[in-house]
Amino acid sequence: MSYGSTIKVPLGPQHPALKEPGNFLFEVDGETVVDVKPRIGYNHRGVEKAFELRTYIQNIYLAERICGICSDAHTTCYTQAIEELLGVEAPPRARYIRVIIAELERIQSHALWVGIAAHEIGFDTLFMYVWRDRETVLDLFEMISGNRIHYAMNTIGGVRRDIHAAMVPKIKKGLDFLEKRLKYYLDVVQTEQTILKRAAGVGVLKPKDAVDLCALGPTLRASGINNDVRADDPYAAYDEVPFNVITHDGCDVSSRMLVRCEEMLESIKAIGYALDHMPEGVIRVRVPMKVPKGEVVSRVEAPRGELIHYAKSNGTTKPERYKVRSPTLGNIPALCKMLLGGYVADIPIVLAGIDPCFSCMDRMAFVDVKKNKGWNWTMQQLRRKYAKK
Amino acid sequence: MSLFKWARTKSPWIIHFNTGGCNGCDIELVAALTPRFDLERFGILLEGSPRHSDMLAVTGPVTLQVKDRLVRIYEQMPEPKHVIAIGTCAISGAPFQECYNVHGGIDTVLLVDAYVPGCPPKPEAIIDGIAKLIQKIKEGEGHGKRK
Numbered sequence: 001m002s003y004g005s006t007i008k009v010p011l012g013p014q015h016p017a018l019k020e021p022g023n024f025l026f027e028v029d030g031e032t033v034v035d036v037k038p039r040i041g042y043n044h045r046g047v048e049k050a051f052e053l054r055t056y057i058q059n060i061y062l063a064e065r066i067c068g069i070c071s072d073a074h075t076t077c078y079t080q081a082i083e084e085l086l087g088v089e090a091p092p093r094a095r096y097i098r099v100i101i102a103e104l105e106r107i108q109s110h111a112l113w114v115g116i117a118a119h120e121i122g123f124d125t126l127f128m129y130v131w132r133d134r135e136t137v138l139d140l141f142e143m144i145s146g147n148r149i150h151y152a153m154n155t156i157g158g159v160r161r162d163i164h165a166a167m168v169p170k171i172k173k174g175l176d177f178l179e180k181r182l183k184y185y186l187d188v189v190q191t192e193q194t195i196l197k198r199a200a201g202v203g204v205l206k207p208k209d210a211v212d213l214c215a216l217g218p219t220l221r222a223s224g225i226n227n228d229v230r231a232d233d234p235y236a237a238y239d240e241v242p243f244n245v246i247t248h249d250g251c252d253v254s255s256r257m258l259v260r261c262e263e264m265l266e267s268i269k270a271i272g273y274a275l276d277h278m279p280e281g282v283i284r285v286r287v288p289m290k291v292p293k294g295e296v297v298s299r300v301e302a303p304r305g306e307l308i309h310y311a312k313s314n315g316t317t318k319p320e321r322y323k324v325r326s327p328t329l330g331n332i333p334a335l336c337k338m339l340l341g342g343y344v345a346d347i348p349i350v351l352a353g354i355d356p357c358f359s360c361m362d363r364m365a366f367v368d369v370k371k372n373k374g375w376n377w378t379m380q381q382l383r384r385k386y387a388k389k
Numbered sequence: 390m391s392l393f394k395w396a397r398t399k400s401p402w403i404i405h406f407n408t409g410g411c412n413g414c415d416i417e418l419v420a421a422l423t424p425r426f427d428l429e430r431f432g433i434l435l436e437g438s439p440r441h442s443d444m445l446a447v448t449g450p451v452t453l454q455v456k457d458r459l460v461r462i463y464e465q466m467p468e469p470k471h472v473i474a475i476g477t478c479a480i481s482g483a484p485f486q487e488c489y490n491v492h493g494g495i496d497t498v499l500l501v502d503a504y505v506p507g508c509p510p511k512p513e514a515i516i517d518g519i520a521k522l523i524q525k526i527k528e529g530e531g532h533g534k535r536k
Contacts, residue, residue: 050488128424131424150413
């Protein structure tokens with residue numbers, strides 16, 4: 001129903017739906033969203049410039065702190081890029097450990113998302129259940145790396161900590177418990193009316209739009225398009241570890257939930273295989289401090305989608321230029337498309353549907369998307385502030 | 390103890406604001422509210438609106454763009470109000486020191502009542518920090534003002 005006049009509703013940067021600062025300006029006609037203007041940059045810290053000021057070893061820890069949820073994806077991408085510049089390769093055992101950590105991270109990130117999505121639709125019981133079970137993965141991380149969130153596992157030329165034989169049965173026990181719980185959640189997501197009424201047919205992204213707007217990761221796979229860096233351009237040990245790429249044709253929030261739940265089950269299988277087939281040997285090779293001149297692009301499938309790092313070295317101990325393109329940034333144009341024509345009440349769940357991670361996103365990236373003037377505004381303001389300093 | 394103070398220390402409501410952090414502290418703060426750690430047993434509730442909150446839990450270094458918003462959120466909170474800086478970034482800016490868009494720790498903008506160090510601090514540490522702040526309020530200390 002149209003009222004002929006529109007009202008502008010700002011959302012953010014502080015709002016209960018998202019834990020991170022992001023601002024969206026909605027133009028609504030009655031209950032229908034007719035225009036969306038994203039304003040990003042609240043989380044912009046200047047990480048890319050900071051990369052240029054620090055040595056390659058210090059940068060591992062900085063890359064980890066781009067994002068707390070997908071920290072391992074960032075360090076994997078970073079170390080891969082630098083290893084390629086150096087012309088070294090991580091030992092086979094290190095590559096398997098990278099796969100195990102990456103998949104454990106995928107489980108914790110997707111579990112986190114399922115909880116948040118349930119919270120957005122007011123289903124707090126599921127939120128509490130999922131987050132309780134997610135602690136199992138965090139306990140495994142604490143056992144392997146000593147920390148729950150920033151694992152600091154990757155280093156240039158391998159990994160820093162080994163997975164000992166004594167840890168394997170504990171990891172398997174944890175995964176068995178998770179598998180049982182995840183099957184239950186998969187059933188809940190498919191049959192529970194509370195979820196279906198709020199998620200089915202909401203935030204629709206047609207396959208053609210998904211490709212045109214460069215959607216990534218689970219958002220793209222929930223529109224029925226088979227795309228996964230792990231399968232398309234295998235890194236670490238993904239060419240040896242079998243797993244299925246999950247796709248669903250629903251194109252809505254409900255199928256995004258399904259994709260993520262099934263991906264968690266695939267991750268559990270992949271970890272089980274990697275634990276059984278892990279080769280013996282060293283876990284890291286020594287590398288020189290100075291990196292020879294060159295340019296490199298490295299790609300990793302982070303929990304939210306394809307992550308791209310670009311590095312340019314000039315023969316010293318510090319990179320000359322570093323660039324990070326995170327999956328959330330790629331998903332923002334698709335998000336605007338999903339929100340258009342939807343109801344105001346569905347904004348939080350659609351917004352959460354792409355699993356946005358603003359700390360990943362807000363860097364010196366300038367994306368020229370038609371009609372999204374907010375991007376220009378952010379950049380100009382940043383420049384103004386930077387110049388003032 | 391006056392009735393007001395008794396009520397305030399029994400059930401402080403928290404508002405959470407990320408001023409540019411990496412998300413790590415945020416998920417640990419949310420994890421502290423979920424069944425394994427269950428911060429709610431202290432009567433602590435995560436609240437969405439600054440107008441209903443008693444404590445401002447801030448994570449992350451203050452970026453230039455978010456600085457004014459942080460101050461505005463703080464000013465919207467009713468008195469008495471308290472600020473907790475969670476994580477090393479919120480304390481000093483940590484790995485993002487010298488970044489051109491980072492203002493520094495939270496105490497460069499607001500007066501902070503409790504600091505919880507760690508990168509990220511474990512949920513137990515966050516609970517400990519909040520419990521200590523409640524103790525501080527009981528003893529009549531800790532009344533944050535804008536710098």
